[in-house]
Amino acid sequence: MTTAADDxxxxxxxxxxxxxxxxxxDTAGRYDGLATFTEAVRGSx
Amino acid sequence: MATGLPxxxxxxxxxxxxxWAFETLYRDLSPAVTGYLRLHGAAEPDDLASETxxxxxxxxxxxRGDEAALRAWVFTIAHRRxxxxxxxxSRRPRTADDDVPLAGHVGGDVEDDAFTRLxxxxxxxxxxxxxxxxxxxVLLRVLGDLTVDQVAQVMGxxxxxxxxxxxxxxRALREELEQSSERVGPAANPFAAARR
Numbered sequence: 001m002t003t004a005a006d007d008x009x010x011x012x013x014x015x016x017x018x019x020x021x022x023x024x025x026d027t028a029g030r031y032d033g034l035a036t037f038t039e040a041v042r043g044s045x
Numbered sequence: 046m047a048t049g050l051p052x053x054x055x056x057x058x059x060x061x062x063x064x065w066a067f068e069t070l071y072r073d074l075s076p077a078v079t080g081y082l083r084l085h086g087a088a089e090p091d092d093l094a095s096e097t098x099x100x101x102x103x104x105x106x107x108x109r110g111d112e113a114a115l116r117a118w119v120f121t122i123a124h125r126r127x128x129x130x131x132x133x134x135s136r137r138p139r140t141a142d143d144d145v146p147l148a149g150h151v152g153g154d155v156e157d158d159a160f161t162r163l164x165x166x167x168x169x170x171x172x173x174x175x176x177x178x179x180x181x182x183v184l185l186r187v188l189g190d191l192t193v194d195q196v197a198q199v200m201g202x203x204x205x206x207x208x209x210x211x212x213x214x215x216r217a218l219r220e221e222l223e224q225s226s227e228r229v230g231p232a233a234n235p236f237a238a239a240r241r
Binding site for chain 1: 076077079080081083084165167168171172184186187188190211212215216218219220222223225226
């Protein structure tokens with residue numbers, strides 16, 4: 001189940017990826033998929 | 046700008062009718078605009094992009110602002126054209142099951158192209174999973190390089206509403222990516238594999 005903390009973590013990760021920074025504290029690679037999605041979207045333009 | 050020329054000079058020349066300046070603005074913005082329209086499943090993204098830039102160049106003399114403001118204004122026009130297109134077609138966007146020739150549109154570095162081809166169908170599929178308004182927020186942030194406030198302006202919504210849409214969109218993407226990884230395993234998942 002997704003919690004409010006998950007939502008906040010998603011937002012922080014997204015802002016980091018948009019700025020081209022690594023996602024802080026993501027040692028487990030939870031946001032690797034979102035990072036690749038973001039890169040692929042940019043690459044499609 | 047990508048040309049290295051100061052934005053204000055290019056804008057002033059375009060507003061004075063200089064073809065080279067129009068071309069500079071078009072070259073700078075059209076890939077992201079066309080990508081935005083394509084990933085929304087527009088039937089004719091190139092045509093919609095052309096309509097967008099016709100609107101931009103028609104209204105350019107009245108524009109006031111910096112490069113970021115111009116970008117937001119161009120995406121506002123593109124988004125309106127897209128909404129008009131949705132109304133005309135009154136159906137959901139195309140999905141990755143359709144034969145969208147995305148690979149033919151990529152350019153630049155060979156590795157980047159291979160990577161983009163690898164993920165193109167998955168990107169279309171993921172985008173198609175999101176409701177229109179959530180997809181618009183995510184794509185305007187990524188492709189438009191717009192802030193939450195600028196996205197709110199483009200979509201004619203409040204900042205709080207855009208933040209909520211972004212939250213729901215990101216949650217949906219993360220959950221789908223996690224489930225996808227569980228279904229096929231990380232080794233076969235292009236979104237996970239490409240990062241290793």
